[in-house]
Amino acid sequence: LFSTTPTPVSTVSQYACQRRTTTKNNNKIFTDAFEVLAESHELNDMEGPCLAFRRAASVLKSLPWTVQNLRVTEDLPCLGEHSMCVIEEILQHGHSFEVEKILSDERYQILKLFTSVFGVGPKTAEKWYRRGLRSFSDVLAEPGIRLNRMQQSGFLHYGDISRAVSKAEAQALGNIIDEAVRAITPDAILTLTGGFRRGKDFGHDVDFIVTTPQLGKEERLLTSVIDRLKQQGILLYCEYQASTFDESKLPSHRFEAMDHFAKCFLILRLEDSQVEGGLQTAEEDRRGWRAVRVDLVSPPVDRYAFTLLGWSGSRQFERDLRRFARMERRMLLDNHALYDKTKKEFLAATTEKDIFAHLGLEYIEPWQRNA
Ligand code: DGT
Numbered sequence: 001l002f003s004t005t006p007t008p009v010s011t012v013s014q015y016a017c018q019r020r021t022t023t024k025n026n027n028k029i030f031t032d033a034f035e036v037l038a039e040s041h042e043l044n045d046m047e048g049p050c051l052a053f054r055r056a057a058s059v060l061k062s063l064p065w066t067v068q069n070l071r072v073t074e075d076l077p078c079l080g081e082h083s084m085c086v087i088e089e090i091l092q093h094g095h096s097f098e099v100e101k102i103l104s105d106e107r108y109q110i111l112k113l114f115t116s117v118f119g120v121g122p123k124t125a126e127k128w129y130r131r132g133l134r135s136f137s138d139v140l141a142e143p144g145i146r147l148n149r150m151q152q153s154g155f156l157h158y159g160d161i162s163r164a165v166s167k168a169e170a171q172a173l174g175n176i177i178d179e180a181v182r183a184i185t186p187d188a189i190l191t192l193t194g195g196f197r198r199g200k201d202f203g204h205d206v207d208f209i210v211t212t213p214q215l216g217k218e219e220r221l222l223t224s225v226i227d228r229l230k231q232q233g234i235l236l237y238c239e240y241q242a243s244t245f246d247e248s249k250l251p252s253h254r255f256e257a258m259d260h261f262a263k264c265f266l267i268l269r270l271e272d273s274q275v276e277g278g279l280q281t282a283e284e285d286r287r288g289w290r291a292v293r294v295d296l297v298s299p300p301v302d303r304y305a306f307t308l309l310g311w312s313g314s315r316q317f318e319r320d321l322r323r324f325a326r327m328e329r330r331m332l333l334d335n336h337a338l339y340d341k342t343k344k345e346f347l348a349a350t351t352e353k354d355i356f357a358h359l360g361l362e363y364i365e366p367w368q369r370n371a
């Protein structure tokens with residue numbers, strides 16, 4: 001009649017969207033190790049183990065306490081045998097030998113170096129590595145290699161854009177974009193999203209959503225903003241992608257696929273005088289400006305909430321929102337829409353809270369989404 005083994009009370013959900021994860025990470029020593037393992041598997045095109053380590057890292061990031069012995073991890077979800085071994089090694093020796101080995105591996109180091117260039121993904125990095133190229137100068141001197149425009153800018157501005165963007169710099173860029181957007185459409189909507197919306201102090205880029213209250217009026221907004229930035233002489237690089245959004249399409253299963261809204265990937269010139277407290281490094285101070293990566297996405301206003309939720313991240317939070325919707329609710333969620341497969345209907349939303357409510361999830365604030 002009674003079960004002899006008590007059911008463990010697991011308070012930590014396997015889904016990041018049911019956990020609150022601030023920027024304070026009490027288990028950095030473990031999550032850094034898992035992230036190296038995840039990246040190493042990603043560079044070897046092994047998606048399964050890569051995601052498993054990312055999930056393990058994400059669970060530990062959500063804990064308000066530090067893991068101090070292996071026993072406490074037994075009730076935690078998403079920690080497989082391999083992850084447990086890594087935790088055990090770190091608890092015993094202060095570091096993981098497996099992780100040390102990866103970090104000192106030449107192939108790993110070179111692939112990390114190559115993929116740190118804007119426009120260079122794992123496939124290109126692998127191709128260069130196979131050709132025997134081992135440094136930036138090898139790549140730039142290799143006769144048969146044709147860099148695309150994005151990669152050329154990536155090398156040109158490498159120093160600047162591989163350096164983190166501060167909150168003050170993100171704020172300054174917000175002012176610049178705000179001025180540009182408002183000159184075109186005074187009632188435009190501009191929202192800072194990505195890592196800075198989650199309360200991070202630094203980011204690799206600055207992400208914004210721009211749209212208009214009047215549906216359809218957003219269609220030419222982004223190209224006008226780009227023209228204006230060009231006229232101001234601060235546009236160092238621009239890749240514009242026109243909208244391919246089709247509202248009759250069901251939400252996509254794949255997280256990795258980008259959304260279909262009009263967007264642009266930019267490199268902007270930020271002047272020292274525009275940043276409160278000035279630019280960060282001595283070299284930039286001397287020069288008087290730095291280059292910064294900026295992404296703008298422009299959805300129609302009736303998709304604003306889905307875009308905001310989708311671009312606020314973190315990536316792990318987004319993956320788990322979609323997985324939760326599919327596995328627990330028979331719903332499909334992406335940056336465009338939410339679809340209920342049982343009712344066979346789209347569920348509208350004007351705020352992020354509406355989307356959490358449709359999914360039957362407690363609302364998680366942006367600063368609690370650092371999964
Ligand atoms: P950062 O910039 O490194 O400080 O960190 P985040 O969180 O701002 O990351 P970022 O800028 O790469 O992307 C911002 C959000 O946009 C991210 O959390 C999810 C969304 N996003 C970015 N890239 C993709 C993508 O390839 N597919 C999908 N579905 N979403 C993406």
Ligand code: MG
Pocket residue numbers: 194195196203204205206207
């Ligand atoms: Mg970002």
